[in-house]
Amino acid sequence: MNVRNCKKCGKMFNYMGGPPICQACKEAAEKKFQEVKDFVRQNKTATMKEIVEACEVEQRQVEQWIREERLVFAQDSPIQLSCETCGTRIATGRYCEKCKKDQANTFSAAGRQPEAAPKAADKKDAGPKMYTFHK
Ligand SMILES: [Zn+2]
Ligand SMILES: [Zn+2]
Known part of the structure; x- marks a missing residue:
């Protein structure tokens, strides 16, 4: 049995994974x-x-x-939230729908090791844009 102290109230509880917070x-x-x-x-x-x-x-x-x-x-x-990648106004979360999609594509592309095929690299694969948005 994994017993921990609740991060919020300090009480001991049976830890079941996730954030260390008791049921109450x-x-x-x-x-x-x-x-x-x-x-x-x-x-x-x-x-x-x-x-x-x-x-x-x-x-x-x-x-x-x-x-x-x-x-x-x-x-x-x-409360104006903006996409952490492109700065577009969003209603919730951290990224706009478009950037979320782009990220999903980037992750799947990374799995295919694009650098192994330099001839196929065109403007489209110029790398991630390094914009930083300050709040
Ligand atoms: Zn607690
Ligand atoms: Zn975005």
């Missing part, structure tokens, strides 16, 4: 998520600060839900 804290987080989700849906123009204050939730936790694509923001929300 997991359920509390899930309840909080529903609360935040409802709040965001009803208050489409709420800022991050308003969400954190109204729902009594940590901003870090909200950001995690965004990265997990669980929280989706309206077009007119002041």
Whole structure:
């Protein structure tokens, strides 16, 4: 049996994999998520600060839900998320649909070792664009 201390409340619990958080804290987080989700849906123009204050939730936790694509923001929300690769406005997550697709293609292409066939390399394979976007 794998016993650990919960990262949130410090209580010992039977660790089953995933984040080291006990069942009670997991359920509390899930309840909080529903609360935040409802709040965001009803208050489409709420800022991050308003969400954190109204729902009594940590901003870090909200950001995690965004990265997990669980929280989706309206077009007119002041919380403007942009694709980490191309900067396009997105509603949730970290990348736009196009970049997600590109990444999937890149990963499958990497498995085929493209450098082994230099003649086939054309402009299309000029390598990843090294743009950095600052928030
Ligand atoms: Zn706990
Ligand atoms: Zn993108």
